[in-house]
Amino acid sequence: MGTATMRAVRLHAFGEPEELVYEEVPRPAPGPGEVLVRVHAAGINPPDWYARRGFVNFPVRLRPTWAPPLILGSDISGVVAALGEGVTTWQPGDEVFGLVNFPGLPSGYAEYAVAPATHLAGRPRSLGHIEAAAVPMAGLTAYQFVFEHLRSRPGRTVLVNGAAGGVGHFAVQLVKAAGAEEVIGVASGRHEEFLRGLGVDRFVDYTRTPAEEVVRDADLLIDTVGGPEAHRLLPTVRRGGRIAPVFLGEYHRERAAALGITINDGMWQVRSSGSDLAALAELLDTGKVRVGIDRVFPLREAAAAHRHAEQGHLQGKIVLRVADR
Known part of the structure; x- marks a missing residue:
């Protein structure tokens, strides 16, 4: 008997999106405590393109020592195809989704992926596979921060910078669920209707008015943008308030400390x-x-999906459709 195969997108060399190749590869098998998932959809996240570039935006000491060929992608939604030894929580045919193996080696841009059984949850009844694959990394980032790190105490007023993106659009909803009285969302003007539909109380179009000119006394700033100019948002936070960076940013820590932030x-x-x-x-x-x-792309167009992602200004998540159902 020949080795079972599948279609997948593999990274053969660090670099531009063109290094992502749609090809036939060996199908993985689940080990002890693992589940083989027939992937129906895979979400795309910033760590995917960080990995594709070889993590060049990370300090050298923090870069994972991964070597191509690699299958990227940690967010999946699909159906359990086989069980590894000792797995009793799932059965073949169960519909599941998960953030798989993060921050370890990914494997989601493929027709089949192996996942530890404990990394999976039952697919939400209200969502199809495309929507479910958009949830895990961005949704868990916001969920774990709000309900574990903040212990459901976000403060009365929360400012979310980059509110329309993957983590941002979950964050505005979860801080509201956790008790925030006022949620302020910062994004470009085309996202206003989308964000107000998610419960944002006040919207700031940064293309017209910088948030630091019109927002004061936020208890918490969730910054999903970061970058070298992140410190410009310090005036938006009250003395004794907090900043929660999702990505690396320069916040002028001595100045922040002097402001009690x-x-x-x-x-x-x-x-x-x-x-x-x-x-x-x-x-x-x-x-x-x-x-x-x-936006949704077929698996074979993962390179195009990466190019679209790197343009920024997204409204929600980008997802790869792996199976037709």
């Missing part, structure tokens, strides 16, 4: 968790949280 980074990172994802699935099924889809 705490920067909550280096203390938490999103992690794979089937139990957290199950709790998030309940919020999705009750309608308290919705998922936004920016």
